[in-house]
Amino acid sequence: MNDSVHEKLKILADAAKFDVSCSSSGSSRANQAGGIGNAVACGICHSFTEDGRCVSLLKVLMTNHCIYDCAYCINRRSNDRPRATLTVQELTDLTIGFYRRNYIEGLFLSSGVIRNPDYTMERMVLVAKKLRLEERYNGYIHLKAIPGASRDLIREAGIFADRLSVNIEIPTNSELKRLAPEKDHQEIFSPMGFISNSIAENKENRRKLHRVPAFVPAGQSTQLIVGASPESDRQILQLASGLYDVQKLKRVYYSGYQPVNEYDKRLPVLQSAPLVRENRLYQSDWLMRFYKYKADEILPPDEPFLDLEIDPKLAWALRNLHLFPVDVNHADYEMILRIPGVGVQSAQRIIAARKFSNLNYGHLTKIGVVMKRARYFMVNTDLRIPVSGMLPDTLRRQILLADKNKKATQPDTQLKLFSFPEVLPRALPESSVGYKKTGVV
Amino acid sequence: MILLYDHTYEGFLSVVFECYRRKITPFRILPETHYQEALFVRKEFIPTNPEHAERVWNGLTARLTPATRHVPLSAFLSGEPDIEMALYRFMRLAFMAEQPIGDNFADPDVLQVRKSSRRVMQEAMRMVQFARFQLTRDNIYFAPVSPAYDVLPLIMQHFRDRFADQHWLVYDLKRDYGYYFNTAEVEEVSLSQKVFNIADGSVRNDMLEEGEAVYQTMWNDYCRSITIRERLNLRLQKQHMPRRYWKFLPEKSGKNTKYES
Numbered sequence: 030m031n032d033s034v035h036e037k038l039k040i041l042a043d044a045a046k047f048d049v050s051c052s053s054s055g056s057s058r059a060n061q062a063g064g065i066g067n068a069v070a071c072g073i074c075h076s077f078t079e080d081g082r083c084v085s086l087l088k089v090l091m092t093n094h095c096i097y098d099c100a101y102c103i104n105r106r107s108n109d110r111p112r113a114t115l116t117v118q119e120l121t122d123l124t125i126g127f128y129r130r131n132y133i134e135g136l137f138l139s140s141g142v143i144r145n146p147d148y149t150m151e152r153m154v155l156v157a158k159k160l161r162l163e164e165r166y167n168g169y170i171h172l173k174a175i176p177g178a179s180r181d182l183i184r185e186a187g188i189f190a191d192r193l194s195v196n197i198e199i200p201t202n203s204e205l206k207r208l209a210p211e212k213d214h215q216e217i218f219s220p221m222g223f224i225s226n227s228i229a230e231n232k233e234n235r236r237k238l239h240r241v242p243a244f245v246p247a248g249q250s251t252q253l254i255v256g257a258s259p260e261s262d263r264q265i266l267q268l269a270s271g272l273y274d275v276q277k278l279k280r281v282y283y284s285g286y287q288p289v290n291e292y293d294k295r296l297p298v299l300q301s302a303p304l305v306r307e308n309r310l311y312q313s314d315w316l317m318r319f320y321k322y323k324a325d326e327i328l329p330p331d332e333p334f335l336d337l338e339i340d341p342k343l344a345w346a347l348r349n350l351h352l353f354p355v356d357v358n359h360a361d362y363e364m365i366l367r368i369p370g371v372g373v374q375s376a377q378r379i380i381a382a383r384k385f386s387n388l389n390y391g392h393l394t395k396i397g398v399v400m401k402r403a404r405y406f407m408v409n410t411d412l413r414i415p416v417s418g419m420l421p422d423t424l425r426r427q428i429l430l431a432d433k434n435k436k437a438t439q440p441d442t443q444l445k446l447f448s449f450p451e452v453l454p455r456a457l458p459e460s461s462v463g464y465k466k467t468g469v470v
Numbered sequence: 471m472i473l474l475y476d477h478t479y480e481g482f483l484s485v486v487f488e489c490y491r492r493k494i495t496p497f498r499i500l501p502e503t504h505y506q507e508a509l510f511v512r513k514e515f516i517p518t519n520p521e522h523a524e525r526v527w528n529g530l531t532a533r534l535t536p537a538t539r540h541v542p543l544s545a546f547l548s549g550e551p552d553i554e555m556a557l558y559r560f561m562r563l564a565f566m567a568e569q570p571i572g573d574n575f576a577d578p579d580v581l582q583v584r585k586s587s588r589r590v591m592q593e594a595m596r597m598v599q600f601a602r603f604q605l606t607r608d609n610i611y612f613a614p615v616s617p618a619y620d621v622l623p624l625i626m627q628h629f630r631d632r633f634a635d636q637h638w639l640v641y642d643l644k645r646d647y648g649y650y651f652n653t654a655e656v657e658e659v660s661l662s663q664k665v666f667n668i669a670d671g672s673v674r675n676d677m678l679e680e681g682e683a684v685y686q687t688m689w690n691d692y693c694r695s696i697t698i699r700e701r702l703n704l705r706l707q708k709q710h711m712p713r714r715y716w717k718f719l720p721e722k723s724g725k726n727t728k729y730e731s
Contacts, residue, residue, distance in 0.1 A: 063635055089692075396581075
């Protein structure tokens with residue numbers, strides 16, 4: 030390891046920072062005798078950066094040279110930036126060195142496109158291959174599938190990697206064409222479809238035959254840039270919902286557009302990334318994946334955008350007040366999960382605990398239900414008659430007011446008295462909506 | 471009646487066994503080191519009996535669901551004051567009830583035990599996340615830690631599976647013991663002579679392997695490079711990665727970790 034690797038790492042990590050995917054979950058590759066590493070199904074975060082994001086993988090570009098000129102990308106060829114390329118050997122050494130020190134769960138390798146897609150993909154596959162076969166490394170590997178690369182290469186990548194991803198970036202084809210004339214959706218969806226078919230096929234084969242190596246055991250993911258183009262939240266959620274249902278994706282990531290190429294007149298003028306919107310999209314995504322909400326329930330056809338003031342679960346409840354109050358001692362799991370203020374864990378605990386006795390207000394508080402919010406939407410043994418009977422708008426105002434009162438007493442707001450606002454970064458006032466903290470209660 | 475034991479899990483299980491055998495309900499159960507003389511109270515030390523402990527352990531395991539079997543041990547490792555009595559009542563309930571009671575969150579004892587257990591499991595997870603190994607001259611990967619609870623026994627299997635081909639030592643500075651792995655088996659060690667700082671586990675530079683410092687610097691710089699400066703959120707960072715772990719993290723303890731503003 031020498032200085033040049035060190036410099037290259039800085040450049041290529043910086044160039045990879047807008048790719049938000051970081052999860053290392055979904056794979057449980059065991060350690061092969063005498064090898065190094067294993068993958069843990071739940072994923073592990075090994076550090077957190079100062080923007081509050083989890084660091085689980087060594088997320089780095091193989092190169093930030095690129096033949097494309099996409100308006101939204103910091104590495105577009107017309108940008109004057111320091112460029113670097115890491116060799117296969119250097120990437121392998123870095124991954125193993127970091128892994129052995131327990132800094133990372135594995136490698137997330139992406140790349141700008143050099144020469145042509147096949148040439149780029151081939152070199153990326155070489156890294157994964159070397160790690161698996163020569164270093165006998167069983168940790169996590171996430172590779173970006175380069176659109177336009179041959180199927181043979183993608184198949185080979187899928188054998189060595191735990192996860193593959195193809196980034197859609199811009200949600201509609203027409204907008205993608207406008208911002209990145211050299212790309213189109215067809216080129217992106219084709220490898221994605223190929224990967225999801227191969228995964229399904231591989232699962233089938235593994236059921237029937239022994240000793241078939243797993244293909245992309247942690248599934249595939251993608252990323253959408255939010256705010257660089259004028260699509261509505263409804264369009265984005267419909268697209269994501271289709272990706273989950275049809276392409277069987279494991280994750281869709283939403284990346285609030287960080288203004289990088291301000292000179293490009295095709296891009297909107299933004300003060301900063303739309304963090305709240307991004308957070309609401311993640312919450313909606315959570316609702317679709319873990320709470321079984323349909324995209325249409327989160328945003329009905331007549332509402333193009335998510336409410337920025339209240340979370341999507343509360344918004345749904347306020348639109349559907351006729352389904353409440355829910356009786357926590359008798360209702361089924363799905364309905365309990367839909368009470369604002371009840372998360373997945375609380376819902377499971379309610380189901381488990383009510384077998385022993387009826388639950389009252391005190392029990393629910395101790396279980397972890399946010400009663401301040403939930404009490405409007407449920408009945409239990411103490412609270413026979415719900416507080417509601419109010420109109421949706423009144424209820425909404427009341428809940429918002431209670432939230433506001435709480436914020437006013439939070440220490441971080443008070444500390445502002447003693448700090449200097451002019452040196453505070455722009456994003457800080459919104460710090461209470463950490464953008465990777467996606468749980469909804 | 472106050473029952474005293476030797477502060478091991480086996481010792482505690484032996485106490486529970488004694489209570490059943492003699493049909494008594496203790497007023498308190500305490501590690502003998504925590505006992506303070508008091509008037510008008512009868513006390514007795516119950517010696518550890520592995521056979522008795524085994525019987526209680528087996529009986530208890532049979533009465534808990536697979537998902538809650540780790541709960542009594544992890545709750546006990548919390549070492550919180552009065553966790554013994556809560557656990558004792560938890561066990562009584564488990565032995566009495568017709569169905570497994572581990573999920574009865576409406577019961578105050580079950581809730582307390584589950585919460586303690588959760589805190590301990592979380593601390594164990596944090597060790598898995600934030601333990602950092604440094605390569606020493608004699609080719610041992612050394613990770614100093616100081617967890618809030620005694621969680622090392624819970625996570626040895628993880629490191630053993632993961633770093634199966636390297637020599638490593640994970641050392642609990644607070645409790646002054648650790649585990650050493652020689653690529654074949656894990657053994658418990660307590661070092662009488664220490665070549666590292668017992669406060670923060672730092673090792674003298676000349677004891678470290680040559681490339682070690684470079685890796686630490688590269689990791690530090692890597693973490694800074696992938697930060698999106700426009701979106702700083704230090705509060706969120708601290709929430710996920712509390713301050714008390716920072717002294718062991720190369721990306722946090724080193725110099726140059728702050729951005730020039």
